[in-house]
Amino acid sequence: MSPVGHNVSDENALGRIKYIHSVSKSAKVRFNFESNPYTGLFAEKSCIGIMRASSATPPTTSNTAPGIGVKIFRDKVPSANFMAMWSLFGQDNDINFFSHYFSNHVDALPRFMTGGAWLQLKALIAKFQGYDDKVNMVGLSDLAKYKSDGTSESSPKAPFAIVLKPNPNLKQMCQNAPLEGENFGCFSKIAKGTLLYNIYYVDGPVKKSDVTPSTLKKLGTMTSDSEFVSSKFMDETVQFRHVFWADEVKALGKEEWNNSLDGAFMKEDGASKWE
Numbered sequence: 001m002s003p004v005g006h007n008v009s010d011e012n013a014l015g016r017i018k019y020i021h022s023v024s025k026s027a028k029v030r031f032n033f034e035s036n037p038y039t040g041l042f043a044e045k046s047c048i049g050i051m052r053a054s055s056a057t058p059p060t061t062s063n064t065a066p067g068i069g070v071k072i073f074r075d076k077v078p079s080a081n082f083m084a085m086w087s088l089f090g091q092d093n094d095i096n097f098f099s100h101y102f103s104n105h106v107d108a109l110p111r112f113m114t115g116g117a118w119l120q121l122k123a124l125i126a127k128f129q130g131y132d133d134k135v136n137m138v139g140l141s142d143l144a145k146y147k148s149d150g151t152s153e154s155s156p157k158a159p160f161a162i163v164l165k166p167n168p169n170l171k172q173m174c175q176n177a178p179l180e181g182e183n184f185g186c187f188s189k190i191a192k193g194t195l196l197y198n199i200y201y202v203d204g205p206v207k208k209s210d211v212t213p214s215t216l217k218k219l220g221t222m223t224s225d226s227e228f229v230s231s232k233f234m235d236e237t238v239q240f241r242h243v244f245w246a247d248e249v250k251a252l253g254k255e256e257w258n259n260s261l262d263g264a265f266m267k268e269d270g271a272s273k274w275e
Contacts, residue, residue: 008078010071012239021067023182024054024235025228029196031072033220036201039153040144041080047072047148048225049079051196052234053097056088058182065090066097066184067106068164069240072143076150080143081241084164086271088136096174097184098166102197103271104138105161134261136270139248142241158252159201163216163274167195187228197222200274205260208268216274 007013029051033042041047049072056065067085074080084102091099144156170190177185190196200216249255261269 007239007241009239010079011237016239018235020056021052021054021069022235023058024052024231025183025187026050026052026231026234027190027224027228028226029070030223030225031199031220032223034218036159036217036219037157037203038144038159038201039155039157040146041072041074041148042143042158042219044148049073050234051222051224052238052240053184053187053228055182055184056085056090059095059179059184061093061095061179063090063092064095064097064179064184066100066102068102071238071240074146074148074150077146077152080146081239081243082140082142082162083138083240083242084162084271095179095184096171096177097186098171098174101166101271101275102164103161103274104140106136106270134245136266137245137248139243139245139251141248141251142243145251156252159219160204160254160257161202162219163200163202163271164197164222165200166197170194170196183230190224190228192224192226194224195221196224202274205257205265207260207265208273211273 012018027050029049031041031047031049033044033046036042049070052069054067054069056067057063059065065085065088067083069083070081072080082104084104085106086100086102088106140158140162141156144158145153147153173189174184174186179185180188198221199219201219202216206215249257
């Protein structure tokens, strides 16, 4: 599992195969960030990247598992990457990619399911847990380490979590759009310049019982900067590097975050808490 988080490249390690999120639609995207206390790309007013939209397992009318991989470009240093989903185990009887909030912390609680795809996903999660026990938490420090021009940050600062709220107009437009093979429907209708998500941040661990209207703070927006396309190169070659949680707390000097991550907290953490 090490290359998933430690292969410093925009291309997958030689021989690596995507067993989940295998087929996608991708587009160039623009981030516009508002004032916030973080460093690196978070401190930029605007930056450019690519978004890869896919389902963790082959989507069906009974279950889809939508998620995104994001890569933001920088000069002279590796790109910054993060992933976000609603749930590792998907959404039942819903084929709309934009139905739910996404977060870099996702619901990883197992559910009773059948079928080969789910068995493969559960096996992969079990293997992942052997390397990083916080399988449902992807770090954001990658974005905080360098500015767009490649300038290094001596003390990187990043939020504990981000939450992506889909554009309600896009959610409505994609309602009941039929699946296109292993891709979600309606991506072919999304024009350049479409607001995809409003983005919010959570500064540190917050129990569900302690959430207030002010807990989520506005971070910015993500807008399409091209049309969405299918790409064999994006599906097989391009890597979206995963920041393991152990690497995250070390990079940010936030070991105290782990003091809150007991079983009760982890059970309620994820995008559903904010939705």
